Amino acid sequence: MLTFQDVSKIYDGGKKAVANMTLEVEKGEFIVFIGPSGCGKTTTMKMINRLIEPSNGTISIEEENILDKDPVQLRREIGYVIQQIGLFPHMTIQENISLVPKLLKWPVEKRRKRAEELLGLVNMDSEYLDRFPHELSGGQQQRIGVLRALAADPPLILMDEPFGALDPITRDSLQEEFKKLQQSLGKTIVFVTHDMDEALKLADRIVIMRDGEIVQVGAPDEILRQPANEFVEQFIGKDRLIQAQPNIQTVEQIMNPEPITITLEQTLSEAIQVMKNKRVDTLLVVNEEQKLQGFIDIEIIDQSHKKNTLVKEVVDKNLYKVEKGTLLRDSIHRILRKGIKNIPVVDKNQTLLGIVTRANLADIVYYTIWGEIEPNQSAG
Structure with a gap:
């Protein structure tokens, strides 16, 4: 799909921003370039759509130089998303999304239909078409920036730190949303970031750069387990030790398969009794079919017990959950760095399968260092 053959960028004075890069990107692959400031990652991306012209070598898309x-014409055939989003404030959302199709002389009806289809991909309905950028949140604006890059259905999309300016919660949600979107559409993505957690979460392969050269290329797990040298080890960070444990990769391998639950129809008094008996302060709420509905904790009960009597009246549906098969490293990031107490694990039908807790992760750390316990035996 995309090939670099001995590509260099040399500025006046002989400084090499990119030096003799050779790399092949497969169709439908999500490639993330990462490295310290000034390593050449953004220069590499901008050479693909000739915002920066290469000095030497050949860059080919579908075997065409x-x-x-x-x-x-090249730029119109490549999607491009930047951190600053770059929506035109005087244009409606439809006009912003349809910018490239308009330049390609698509009929008006076709442009509007395409914009409506794309909004549906990110769970935004057609009422947004006639709004203006200032009427949207930062996360919604960034979604529109991504949709604009998809509008003319390009096979290749370039993304230059697109989520860097967003708050952590919005950023996490957009990362997950976009990865699913990329997998469903089969687009080839070249993504630049300075955030290793983002690279590990999104990439099929990571390209680590330093001083204009590729230091290591590999799948996230490969780089975590077999860093090429001391620079890569330091760049990855010591705190990712447990992510590199080769025998433990997905959440179901360490989850507690018997989370403590309460049903919607039970009373708050019953919920308090369960908490006392199990010595916990939070319960997952399920329906009769064991589908996850949300959670309640002691604080919710304390604030509402005088005016409510049933669990279904106070259940908080706003909780982070993951599907079976989710990589453990993503859940580790949520729990250890964002202060989340635990993460429910569900199947595709939202049936509750288990829960990952801080205690589970403590077992993993012990297992990684000493190798003397089975990680799935945690009491949770």
């Missing part, structure tokens, strides 16, 4: 194409 990009230098043989008109640069304006």
Whole structure:
């Protein structure tokens, strides 16, 4: 799909921003470039759509040298998403999304229909089409920036730190949303970031750069387990030790398969009794079919017991959950760095399967260092 062959970028004075890069990107692959500031990752990306012209070597898309194409036409055939989003404030959301299709002279009806289809991909309905960017939240605006890059259905999309300016919660949610979108659409993505957690979460392969050169290329797990040198080890960070444990990769391998639950129809008095008996301060709420509905904790009960009597009247549906098969490293990040107490694990039908807790992770740390316990025997 995308090939670099001995590509360099040399500025006046002989400084090499990128040096003799050779790399092949497969169709449908999510490639993330990462490295310290000034390593050449953004320069590499901008050479793909000729915002920066390569000094030497060949960059090919579908075996065609990009230098043989008109640069304006080339850019219209490649999606591009940047951190600053770059929506035009005087244009409606439909006009912003349809910018490239308009340049390609798509009919008006076709452009509107395409914009409506794309909004549906990110759970935004057609009422947003006639709004203006200032009427949207930061996360919604960034979604529109991504949809604009998809509008003309390009096979290749470039993304330059697109989520860097967002708050952590919105950023996490957009990362997950976009990864699912990429997998469903089969687009080839070249993504630049300085955030290793983001790279590990999104990438099929990570390209680590330093001083204009590729230091290591590999799948996230491969890089975690077999860093090429001391620079890569330091760049990854010591705190990711447990992510590199080769025998433990997904949440179901360490979850407690018997989470403490309460049903919607039970009373708050019963919930308090369960908490006392099990010595916990939070219960997961399920329906009769064991589908996860939310949670209640002692604080919710304390604030509402005088005016409510049933669990279904006070259940908090706003909780983070993951599906079976989710990589453990993503849950580790949530629990250890964002202060989440635990993460329910569900199947595709939202049936509750188990829960990952801080105690589970403590067992993993012990197992990684000493190797003397089975991690799935945690009491949770």
